[in-house]
Structure formats: structure tokens, C-alpha cells
Amino acid sequence: MSFNLDKITRENVKGLSPYSSARNEYVSDGSTMVFLDANENPFENGVNRYPDPQQRGLKAILAEQKDIKEENILLGNGSDEVLDLLFRAFCEPKQDNIITLPPTYGMYKVLSGINLVENREVLLTNDFQPNVEEILKTIDSNTKLLFICSPNNPTGNSFSTKAIEQLLKSFSGLVVIDEAYIDFSSEESWTSKLGEYPNLIITQTLSKAYGMAGIRLGICIASAEIIAVVNKIKPPYNVNQLTQEKATTRVLDTKSINNEVNEILAERTKLEETLKTVSFVTTIYPTDANFILVKVDDATLRYNQLLKKGIVVRNRTTQPLCENTLRFTVGTSEENNSVIIALKELSK
Numbered sequence: 359m360s361f362n363l364d365k366i367t368r369e370n371v372k373g374l375s376p377y378s379s380a381r382n383e384y385v386s387d388g389s390t391m392v393f394l395d396a397n398e399n400p401f402e403n404g405v406n407r408y409p410d411p412q413q414r415g416l417k418a419i420l421a422e423q424k425d426i427k428e429e430n431i432l433l434g435n436g437s438d439e440v441l442d443l444l445f446r447a448f449c450e451p452k453q454d455n456i457i458t459l460p461p462t463y464g465m466y467k468v469l470s471g472i473n474l475v476e477n478r479e480v481l482l483t484n485d486f487q488p489n490v491e492e493i494l495k496t497i498d499s500n501t502k503l504l505f506i507c508s509p510n511n512p513t514g515n516s517f518s519t520k521a522i523e524q525l526l527k528s529f530s531g532l533v534v535i536d537e538a539y540i541d542f543s544s545e546e547s548w549t550s551k552l553g554e555y556p557n558l559i560i561t562q563t564l565s566k567a568y569g570m571a572g573i574r575l576g577i578c579i580a581s582a583e584i585i586a587v588v589n590k591i592k593p594p595y596n597v598n599q600l601t602q603e604k605a606t607t608r609v610l611d612t613k614s615i616n617n618e619v620n621e622i623l624a625e626r627t628k629l630e631e632t633l634k635t636v637s638f639v640t641t642i643y644p645t646d647a648n649f650i651l652v653k654v655d656d657a658t659l660r661y662n663q664l665l666k667k668g669i670v671v672r673n674r675t676t677q678p679l680c681e682n683t684l685r686f687t688v689g690t691s692e693e694n695n696s697v698i699i700a701l702k703e704l705s706k
């Protein structure tokens with residue numbers, strides 16, 4: 359395959375230059391200046407100024423932690439915005455298509471609908487791995503994006519490195535690897551392979567392991583060339599000042615993040631041990647994430663019984679290959695204990 363970024367970029371996007379905001383044109387070097395360029399209210403309250411549209415401070419820390427360059431990073435209002443920007447940069451409505459691998463994260467399909475881009479679905483195999491042969495058969499000259507979620511939501515497993523490498527090598531469009539759960543996984547991030555694959559895009563988020571779903575911060579990692587294209591269509595102030603500040607404090611606190619991840623992983627093992635003893639649980643699927651997918655006798659019945667006991671899990675029974683499955687997010691020790699008590703009562 360030969361990857362040609364210019365060939366897969368939308369014609370209208372090629373001609374665009376990014377919106378140049380006041381804060382783009384003058385970047386502070388730290389010296390005291392009088393800012394009369396952006397029609398802001400001059401009375402300081404912590405957020406009266408526009409935020410840095412390129413989030414330089416936060417990107418510098420992320421680049422160092424992830425051993426990449428700042429030019430390889432684009433930040434968004436959650437990874438959901440990042441994914442939407444990829445559609446808008448590369449997929450021509452009513453003409454191009456994308457490939458998703460159900461059962462998987464629902465947002466890819468929603469975004470394909472919003473952007474009027476055909477979503478071609480290639481089911482995972484029975485052991486929840488990409489069906490490489492089928493995917494390659496489904497690709498045509500209008501296929502722009504292939505979404506790979508690893509560890510996958512809702513199944514929890516990581517995809518085979520070999521299968522992903524095969525897809526990266528044989529697809530001349532963009533392979534988007536969604537690593538929302540990578541910090542719970544023993545697998546290495548694909549960020550270390552950026553130099554090897556010009557068509558690789560990785561998305562990460564502060565919403566899961568970093569415990570910051572409320573601030574909305576998504577991370578897109580790719581070649582500087584790909585990032586430059588997406589930057590052309592990014593809304594200038596898509597990551598607000600409060601988010602930039604909260605995120606910066608949090609990502610620097612690696613000790614707390616590691617402690618919390620380790621506790622969640624220990625709790626996950628505890629929950630798995632209990633699930634093994636529950637009479638109506640037939641399969642506990644292997645997981646690399648902060649949730650466990652289980653097959654039960656009757657998912658809707660068990661979902662409602664848990665709900666009556668004040669516990670909300672996710673019923674995934676309508677998803678392909680997921681009949682009668684429930685997805686349990688791992689909570690605090692206390693929360694998991696209440697789940698364990700409820701499961702034992704229902705198991706009697």
C-alpha cells in the first residue's frame with residue numbers, strides 16, 4: 359500500500375488556512391504586555407482572557423510523558439470531538455466510507471450518521487478479534503478511516519498486535535486506534551509506532567483512567583502532517599481555560615493516577631472472583647479495561663433485578679455477538695462490595 363495524505367484529505371480542507379485568532383498572532387513570551395487585541399473585559403477574574411488555542415503548556419507536558427513531540431498532538435473537547443474532526447477533515451459526505459468493527463464504541467457510527475458518511479461494519483470474530491480478511495475485502499478506494507478500539511469497548515479485550523500491524527500495512531487510508539482504556543492495559547501504546555506508520559492515528563482521553571470525564575479533554579496523536587491538516591478545521595478555542603488548567607494539574611500528578619489505576623485493577627480481580635461464583639453468569643470475558651463484560655442467563659432480567667437493588671450496569675444484549683451480556687464498570691471498593699452482595703443474593 360502507499361499512503362498519500364494529500365490524496366485522502368477533502369478537497370475543501372486542503373485549501374483552508376486555520377482561523378487566526380488574536381491569541382494566535384501574538385504569543386506571550388512571559389514579559390508584561392498590555393493586551394488590547396481581543397476585545398476582552400480587562401478586569402482579571404481568572405477566565406476573562408481567551409485560552410491558548412494551541413494549549414502549549416499542556417501539550418508540552420503530554421509530549422514529554424508520552425515521548426512524542428508537541429507537533430504530534432491535537433487536543434479536543436473530549437475524544438468525541440477529535441473523532442468528529444477526523445470525519446470532517448477526511449470524509450466527503452455521500453461519497454466516502456469508514457469501517458467499524460462491532461461490537462464496539464457507539465460514537466463512530468453516530469458520527470458517520472451526522473457526517474453523512476457510510477459506515478461499513480465488519481463484525482469481530484467470535485473471540486472478539488478483527489476479521490482482517492473481511493476488513494481487507496470491505497475496503498475500497500473511498501474508504502478513508504478504519505476505527506480500531508483497543509482495548510475494545512464493550513468487550514474489554516485488546517486486539518492482536520499482528521492483526522493491527524497487518525491492517526496498518528495494507529490499508530492506504532487512516533487507521534484510528536482508540537486507546538481510551540490503554541492505561542488499564544498491560545499492552546504498550548501504539549504511540550511508539552508513529553514513526554513506522556504514516557497512516558496511524560491514536561486517540562486517548564482524560565475521561566477514564568485520569569478521572570476527568572467532566573472536563574472533556576481528548577488527545578489525538580499522529581504525524582505532524584496529519585495534525586496540521588486537522589488543525590485547519592479545529593475550532594480555535596475548543597479546549598477552554600478551566601479544562602487546560604485542571605488537566606495540567608492532573609497529568610502532573612502521576613502518583614495519584616497510578617495509585618487509582620492500581621486500585622481499580624485490584625478491584626477488578628476481586629469482582630471477577632465473585633462473578634465466577636454467581637449461578638447465572640455463564641462467561642466472564644477477559645478484560646484489559648476498567649470494566650468486565652459477562653454473559654448471563656437473561657441479561658434484561660438481571661439488569662432489572664440489579665436496578666431494583668440500586669445498581670446500574672450496562673445491558674449490552676442488543677449489540678452483535680453480545681446477546682445476554684452485561685457490562686460492569688469497576689467502582690470503588692465500597693461500590694464493588696455492594697455489587698458483590700447484590701450478586702450473591704440474586705445467585706441464591
Ligand SMILES: *Cc1c(COP(=O)(O)O)cnc(C)c1O
Nearest residue numbers: 436437438463511538563565576
Ligand atoms: C469512554 C470512551 C471514550 C471517551 O470519550 P471522551 O469524549 O474523551 O469522553 C472514547 N472511546 C471509547 C472507546 C470510550 O469507551
